Amino acid sequence: MFTYYLELALRSFKRNKALTALMVLAIALGIGASMTTLTVLHVLSGDPLPGKSQTLFVPQLDPQNMENYRAGGEPPDQVTWIDGMNLLRSKRADHQVLMTAGTVAVQPSQSNLDPFYVDARYTTADFFGMFDVPLLFGHGWSAIDDDNKARVAVITRSLNDKLFGGKDSTGQMLQLGDSGLRIVGVLDRWRPNPHFYDLATGSYAESEDVFVPLTTARDLKLGRNGSMDCWGGHTEDHLETAPCTWLQLWVQLDSSDKAATYKQYLKHYSQEQMTLGRFVRPSNVRLRDLMGWLDYQSVVPSDVQLQTWLAFGFLLVCLVNTVGLMLAKFMRRAGELGVRRALGASKRSLFAQLLVESAVIGLGGGIGGLVLAFFGLWEVRQRPSSYATLAHLDMSMLLTTFLLALGASIVAGLLPAWRACQITPALQLKSN
Incomplete structure (x- = not known):
């Protein structure tokens, strides 16, 4: 019919x-x-990490002074070096990543290429596994490399094509300014959408070209950029001790019970820092999952x-x-x-x-x-x-x-x- x-x-x-x-x-x-x-x-x-986004969270603390304090207000989006390192080393999450953005000058070994600048990501070892970053060659670095401030780096496929003609470059040296770093891994094509792990560099920015251990970047004084908020008249001269929020912290919690336990830990940590005199505001913590974070940031x-x-x-x-x-x-x-x-x-x-x-x-x-x-x-x-x-x-x-x-x-x-x-x-x- x-x-x-x-x-x-x-x-x-x-x-x-x-x-x-x-x-x-x-x-x-x-x-x-x-x-x-x-x-x-x-x-x-869209969901940048389907199937895993519900296990990734952004911890937020409020270490600021009482200037412009408003009860019930949102804590800063980022964390200080002291708080980031304390939470990272406590290992209360299944995985955790502390990082910031940077810009580095690449010195090619080829005579036909002039030096050029690329965006960089200074991060800790869990970054690649936690965010399901695909690797074409090699691997990421280890937590021991973080502790030892190892001179290692991971680069993207596009930078590998430009510098090494697409060949496996693991073991080769990458010259960043005056410092040489050994390449341990090469990313495959990867552009999470949106650029969820650091929205300050652009909600839909492309992936960085060079990844370096955070401790190594600080030791070599590699160029840093991205957002930062300081209070009490302090500047970014001594970021490891200054009251400035400038690092992104992400944690992986594989169950709702673990998420509830971690949020309770954040509250205890905040109260402990108040007792030590570092925090002066009332305890104010948040723990949003990835999609909740994107919604909060109005991406x-x-x-x-x-x-x-x-x-x-x-x-x-x-x-x-x-x-x-x-x-x-x-x-x-x-x-x-x-x-x-x-x-x-x-x-x-x-x-x-x-x-x-x-x-x-x-x-x-x-x-x-x-x-x-x-x-x-x-x-x-x-x-x-x-x-x-x-x-x-x-x-x-x-x-x-x-x-x-x-x-x-x-x-x-x-x-x-x-x-x-x-x-x-x-x-x-x-x-x-």
């Missing part, structure tokens, strides 16, 4: 080409606009969310127009439908026939909308925004495009199909 209804729909399209084209165009415009913005929102609000730009709502509003307008066009189209076929009723066709079969026709129109609109969405995403990628290069249509959004087009067209066809089925056959036969 479906094949018969499909054949009737194609015949109807041939008789009313202009009207059919208008309906397909209306749906295509609405689908194209909504799927462009929805794809961008989907890309920006998804508000303009993208607004554009998505506006695009779906435009889709609604397109559907309203499609309803009017379908109603006009179906009512013009009152005679044909009346004859089918007189020959024994039920209202249900007529209703199904017209919905199949609506679905075919939706399929055509989906194809057109997909083309427009590809063009819209290409336009997004031309923008200077940090997230622009991420705007691509994946398989799930491709399927969503067609499902949305089919669903929208069928919904738009419900009223016109129902109205057309109410035609009295006798009146139509008499008029003919």
Whole structure:
């Protein structure tokens, strides 16, 4: 029966080409606009570590003085060196990472390459395993390397291609300014989206090119950047002792019980530091998981969310127009439908026939909308925004495009199909 209804729909399209084209165009415009913005929102609000994000947490403490104190306010996003090291060495979590951002000058050994600067990440050993970082060659360093301030480094695949032609460079020396570090690992392609572990360097920034043990970076006085907040008139001259928050701390807690226990530990630690005189504010701790952290930081730009709502509003307008066009189209076929009723066709079969026709129109609109969405995403990628290069249509959004087009067209066809089925056959036969 479906094949018969499909054949009737194609015949109807041939008789009313202009009207059919208008309906397909209306749906295509609405689908194209909504799927462009929805794809961008989907890309920006995704889970950077599916299956593991619920076990990763950001501990927050409040070591600041009483200046600008507000009861119930949020503690700093980052931690001081003293607190970071205390929490790191306590080993109360399954894994923990303490880190900050930097910039280093690479001195290539090749004569045809000039020195250049790259972004760096100064971190501790658990970084690679905790964040599921893929390695092309070699491995990360160990906690012993952290303690010994080992002169080791991990580089990205792109930097390895530039310096060593893509060959396994483990064991080779990487010259950073006046210091030589032995390469122990090379990352495979890796760009978490968003750049969750350090949002201060850019919510959708690319991965750093060089990874160095945090203690080594401090020992070699490698260039540091990123956000920092000091109080009490102190500056960043002696960051290991200064009252400044500048380090990102992440912990892995593999169960909800462990998360509850760790939060209780944070409260005890804060109270202990108050007793020692380091903390003066009342105990104020937070422990958000990865997705909760992204939500707290409002990572998804508000303009993208607004554009998505506006695009779906435009889709609604397109559907309203499609309803009017379908109603006009179906009512013009009152005679044909009346004859089918007189020959024994039920209202249900007529209703199904017209919905199949609506679905075919939706399929055509989906194809057109997909083309427009590809063009819209290409336009997004031309923008200077940090997230622009991420705007691509994946398989799930491709399927969503067609499902949305089919669903929208069928919904738009419900009223016109129902109205057309109410035609009295006798009146139509008499008029003919």
